Amino acid sequence: MNICFTTNNAHKLKEVKEIVGDSIELLSLSDIGFSGDIPETHETLEENSLEKAQYIFDRYHTPVFSDDSGLEVLALDGRPGVHTAYYSGSRDAVANMSKVLDELKGESNRKARFRAVMTYIDQEGRINQFEGIVDGQIADDMSGADGFGYDPIFIPDGYDQTFAELSSEIKNTISHRKRALEKLVQFIKSSL
Numbered sequence: 001m002n003i004c005f006t007t008n009n010a011h012k013l014k015e016v017k018e019i020v021g022d023s024i025e026l027l028s029l030s031d032i033g034f035s036g037d038i039p040e041t042h043e044t045l046e047e048n049s050l051e052k053a054q055y056i057f058d059r060y061h062t063p064v065f066s067d068d069s070g071l072e073v074l075a076l077d078g079r080p081g082v083h084t085a086y087y088s089g090s091r092d093a094v095a096n097m098s099k100v101l102d103e104l105k106g107e108s109n110r111k112a113r114f115r116a117v118m119t120y121i122d123q124e125g126r127i128n129q130f131e132g133i134v135d136g137q138i139a140d141d142m143s144g145a146d147g148f149g150y151d152p153i154f155i156p157d158g159y160d161q162t163f164a165e166l167s168s169e170i171k172n173t174i175s176h177r178k179r180a181l182e183k184l185v186q187f188i189k190s191s192l
C-alpha cells in the first residue's frame with residue numbers, strides 16, 4: 001500500500017519510515033510530483049494538520065497523512081503552540097528558544113509538552129486524526145547540541161537531560177511524533 005506523507009524533509013521521512021516498517025510504502029511530496037508550499041492558515045494543530053492532508057488529497061486522490069506539531073507551555077497559556085515554528089518572527093531556533101526562556105524568567109512553573117497531530121485521509125476520503133504527547137519541563141538554559149528546534153530547552157518527564165542531550169534513540173522512543181505515529185500505523189494496519 002502506498003501512502004503519501006506530506007513532507008520533503010528527509011530527516012522526518014527517515015524517522016517516520018523507521019517506525020512504519022515495510023508494510024506501508026511511504027511517498028514524499030516530491031515522489032508524487034508536488035513541489036511548493038502547502039498552506040497552513042489556521043490557529044490549531046488539528047486544523048492545520050487536516051488542511052495539509054486535504055490539500056494533497058484533493059489534488060492527487062491518493063491516501064495521505066500529514067503531521068503538525070508544537071510546543072505548549074503551561075505558564076504561557078499553551079504558547080507557542082501553533083506558532084512554534086516562527087515564534088520569534090523567524091525560524092531561527094535560538095531566537096525562538098530565547099523568547100520562551102525570556103517569557104518564563106522568574107516563573108517556577110516550567111511545565112510544558114510537545115504535541116503532534118497526524119491526519120490520515122484514506123482512498124475514500126475518510127478522515128482520522130491521531131494525537132501524540134510528551135510531557136516535560138522547560139530548562140533554565142539551553143543545553144545539548146543534538147536534535148532540532150526546541151530540543152535544547154525541553155527536558156522530558158523521567159529524564160534530567162534535554163532532548164538535545166539525550167540520544168536520538170531515546171528521543172525517538174518517547175517523542176510526540178512517535179506516539180501519534182504509532183496510533184496511526186496501528187489504525188492503518190488494522191484496516192488493511
Ligand code: IMP
Nearest residue numbers: 067068069070071084085148149150151
Ligand atoms: P512541525 O509542525 O513538525 O514542522 O513542527 C513545528 C515546529 O515545532 C518546528 O519548527 C520545531 O520548532 C518545533 N518542533 C516540533 N517537533 C519538535 C521536536 O521534536 N523537537 C524540537 N522542536 C520541535
